[in-house]
Amino acid sequence: MSARTDQDSPWKEILRQYFPEAIAFFFPELHRLIDWSKPIEFLDKEFQQIAPDTETGKRYADLLVKVWRKRGKELFLLLHVEVQAKPEANFAERMFVYALRIFDRFRQPAVSLAILCDSRIEWRPNRYEFSYPGTQLLFQFDTVKLLDYAEQWQGLEASPNPFATVVMAHLKAQETKRNATQRKEWKLSLIRRLYEAGYSRREVLNLFKFIDWVMILPEGVKQAFWLELKAYEEERKVPYITSVEEIGFERGVQQGRQEGRQEERQSLTLLLLEQKVGQLSPSLHDRISQLSPTQLEALAIALLNFSRLAELETWLETYQGNL
The missing domain is CATH 1.20.58 (Methane Monooxygenase Hydroxylase; Chain G, domain 1)
Known part of the structure; x- marks a missing residue:
């Protein structure tokens, strides 16, 4: 069976799209403590500063998210998805180090959570601890194991x-x-x-x-x-996935890539965007025109899910600097 490259992992994307649902599904007690009527803030830039050693392309996804408790106090959630097939020996230590850095940055502890996707039923790290004369530490975090489902x-x-x-x-x-x-x-x-x-x-x-x-x-x-x-x-009579629009657009992107016609791809992308989210401002036109071929292809795929202008703006803010 063929394997995907690490960069293809959509875990972070699906978690961002359905973050409240993810917490409700995997960590229901925590879900009940959070006021979901208040905005969710994904602290991507802050986490990159806290954990610069997290390389894009590894087989896991990390999210640092600020939510609000029902009593009104902010709460930081560190959600880690371990996707790699082989268990990692220093996994618990890494969770502790991230939690420590978050505390140092915000002066607040984070709720540390892990979703384990590996195939080793017995591998269930949930703590990091050490004990020396006069010094002890026990750091515990919550985990779910997909195999249990x-x-x-x-x-x-x-x-x-x-x-x-x-x-x-x-x-x-x-x-x-x-x-x-x-x-x-x-x-x-x-x-x-x-x-x-x-x-x-x-x-x-x-x-x-x-x-x-x-x-x-x-x-x-x-x-x-x-x-x-x-x-x-x-x-x-529901051609959502195999619709002519999506298949035709995918072929158009592929043809444009082969022929190097960046201008045509930009025009097609702008046209489809306006069909999806309405008229674009001149500033958005300029931002899209500055996208690289790789970024434009990523937007071409992402726009199929857009229905509001805010989704395009969020995508540009989140991904334009990372691709």
């Missing part, structure tokens, strides 16, 4: 939380690692579930992107998958 499959299928789909896709990807045909069937099944559960077009696309990444298929099986998905969407 395998015994809760019926509950996952019944759950309306989008992270139930995330977990199911991850578990079936592990289970079908050596069986491409079985993986194709499960991939189709999970995508059909999105439609049957009544998700909106945007939610279907968001979750499909994660499913498509984690349940990668070899080329021959991938073609059969797309044909079956296309037939299913035509039958239900």
Whole structure:
């Protein structure tokens, strides 16, 4: 089975899109303490300053998020997703170091959380400690193990939380690692579930992107998958994923890349953006015109999920300096 590159990991993206739902799904007690009517603040720049050793492309995602308690006091959440297949020996130490740096930066402790996606059922780090004469330390953090959800499959299928789909896709990807045909069937099944559960077009696309990444298929099986998905969407008259607009746009981006026609790609991107979010200001036109070919391709994919102008502005603020 082919493997994705580390940079393809969409964990951080899906967590940002559905952060309250992620906390509700994995850490329900914490979710009840937070006032979700107040804005969520993702402290990406602050975390990069705190942990400059976190390299883009490693098989984990880190988020530092500021939320508010129901009693009105701010609360910092350090959420770590360990995606790599092999457990990391110094994982607990790294969690402690990050928590210490956050305290040093904000003079407030962070709630440290970890989602463990590996395949070692016995690996469950949740503390860092040492003891010397006259000096002791015990640092504990909360963890969830995705493998534990395998015994809760019926509950996952019944759950309306989008992270139930995330977990199911991850578990079936592990289970079908050596069986491409079985993986194709499960991939189709999970995508059909999105439609049957009544998700909106945007939610279907968001979750499909994660499913498509984690349940990668070899080329021959991938073609059969797309044909079956296309037939299913035509039958239900909901061409969200295989729509002419998306397929045509993807081909346009590919052709533009091959021919080096940056100007044409910019024009097409601007046209589709205005169809999605409305008329763009001259300043937004200028910012988009300054994007590199790689950045423009990333925006071309991201805009399929946009429905409001604010989403475009947020994307530019978040990703323009990082690509």
